[in-house]
Amino acid sequence: MTELAIAWILLPFVAGLTLYLLPSLARGLTLAIALVSLCVGLGIAINQVNTAFVLLDSFGVSLSIDPLSGYFIVTNALVILAALLHTWQEGYKAFFYVLLCLLHGCANTVFISADFLSLYVNVEVLGIVVFLLIAYPRRDRPLWIGLRYLMVSNVAMLFYLMGVALVYQTNHTFAFSALMQAPPEAVALILMALLAKGAIFIGGLWLPQTNVVAAPVVAALLAGIVENAGVFSLARVSLLYSNIADIVRLFALASIFFGPIFALVADDVRRMLSFSTLGQLGWVIIAPPAAGLYALMHGLAKASLFLSVGELRHYRLSELRQEGLPRPVAIALMIAGYGIVGVPFLAGFPAKALTLSYLDPWQQGLLYGAGFLTATIYSKFLFLPRYPSKTLMPVGYSAATMVLLGGLFLANAAYMEAYGSGMSLLRAFLPPLVGWGLVALGVSRWESAWQGAWERLEHLLGMMLLLLLGLVGLAL
Template sequence: GIAAFLLIAYPRTERSLWVGLRYLFVSNTAMLFYLVGAVLVYRANHSFAFAGLGNAPIEALTLILVGLLTKGGVFLSGMWLPLTYAESATPVSALLSGIVGKAGLFPLLRYALMSDEIDTIVRIFGVGAVLLGVIYAIFETDTKRILALSSLSQIGWILAAPEVGGFYALAHGLVKPTLFLTVGGLPSRNIKELQQQPFNTSLWIVLVVASLSISGFPFLVGFGAKISTLDNVLPWQTIVMNVAAVGTAIVYARFIFLPHHKQAGQEVEFGFWAAVIVLIGGLIGANAFYFEAYTVANTVKALAIVAAGWLAYGLIFKRSALRLPRVLEQFEHLIGGMSLILILLFWMIFTRLDLSI
């Protein structure tokens, strides 16, 4: 967390210092919740072992979960994420989205696999994050904010099916740095301006490959990750997750169908290509983790989802000018959002444990 703060604040402008301090405040508050919960677990079991969570008081579970949900950028308690990712320097955004943001997620996945009650709660918040992020991303016009809000949605995909969340985290950890690094080289951050201003074709090709992967297109790791997730969701999640998959295709159609020109004058640094070649190699090579996804039915389903998203983008969303409010991202509301999630979690855990008894 401290290293992330230093990276965010490194430009030392007033804006970067404010965003960095905002991130540090939210992160430390979340970890304070987690620490108090961990102490309560130790008090009940005289051990910090994960197994002790099953014998911990309800308030301990609640505090630990709200700390991890906030740290991971999940649902309403993760609304610090869009501004932080969007306003950081491009390489820092890539690092935060690809690696740092996963720190709060893996403990959630681990605990979800240990407890059926917590598994359901994690899935519920995952679905909520998927919908919240993709809806905001569809109507956003700033390219870095689109990617940041999409990260909020993709985090939900990781939690929606905990047993395969690690694979989805790998896919997201490869594709999102590629997208952030590429968007950082575009001539504008405004998607409307980019629709009227062709940019370098080489950048466009990288943007298309990464966008296809995160949309679930075959032959890229995003295909296997999405199929494995959709195969492991519960019946009540199925419709929502398929609709969200179409929403993701809509979001990234905005990048895929941007105009480009081979002779456009943007210069691309060598360091960009060194990083992107490794990342794209990972997007292709990581298919080896789930070859079983490549069935006729899965391939047709993935292509249908992508086609539906592109069609919806062309007919409806390309000309949309709707702007969604950003009130939930304001600093004074972030701790309030965490408090609401804390109350909601306490009620959910109390209800489920009471029913199980």
């Protein structure tokens, strides 16, 4: 078992370096890796594998594999698969596929690591890979956005490392299980870094412009894999300690309302989607036991949304209302959008039901209210004019969308109990209806190209200080 796990962890890294030497194998090897990980992830999630082991001795790397990791691994594999299919005929260089393999490998390792140091190493490598992916077009604008991401992530991870040093000082171990005995400032430092990396609340303000500037396929990877890797450790740590879970829940709630409000007034489709991501990531971590299914649902739906948006010629909603969009793209946008809203028969419904079942009634009420905001955002797609596309959509895009939306439909199987009561089915149809009504009444008139000064580099760093101060206050 241990040997198999190690072989599976190493596979993407070995493949990544191999295909750098043999570029003609690039797409085939990436496909093989995505399929292997898909099988591994499904195996873990379906068989409810629950195992933990330490490599080497007491200071070695500790790994823990449980169904939660299974869901994240499946998401990772499916999004990589979709990215591969999408770029299959677009003439990307082998270097791009090297990055895809490394991204996949680092994210997988994040999903099974159970000590702070291996988490640190993988998250840092993930950050470097994301920088290279964003800067792949080699133009100045993506380069600057990538550099901004790298700086924010570097500073956040230095704080994280400080927290880890303090954890080690008190417990002489790096395991996640040592966090509780650590001083409160260590908890604050580590949580702050994870909140900033995972794009929760004001720590995630680097995200909107990053998604706007990055290529659509990179934006899909960011939404489907990189942010999941950021929030996964928050979910893991919350599962271990109830008082840390309380702090995380507070930030999750803040993010759930913060994201959609700004998404509602965004003019650019990509900004709208990424602000909505801020809110959805809050949903992922608010109920850690349900995080797996929610992350799977959100990763697939958001990746599909970004890939579809990449097929458009205009990104401003006001222009789209005049020009319209090709019918296949519009249908994909609606299915994925309503998947996130939580319409029955798509995975969003069971994911939301499972998340709510772990929460207190007042939190359920708040989240149900936030559902109306999300529904309003995605109802905007219904009001965009559609025209039949004269040419066929690119094969790569169609295949990628099939994979993602198919996954979004099949993920229903993870929690069929949600369909048990007719009342909850009825309740799930209310937000989309109200959202549709609100858009019909003209919510769209509040859209603007406004972009806060808080998205500049200095302010992003300053936000971290604010988060840190808030967290120290909460942790004490």
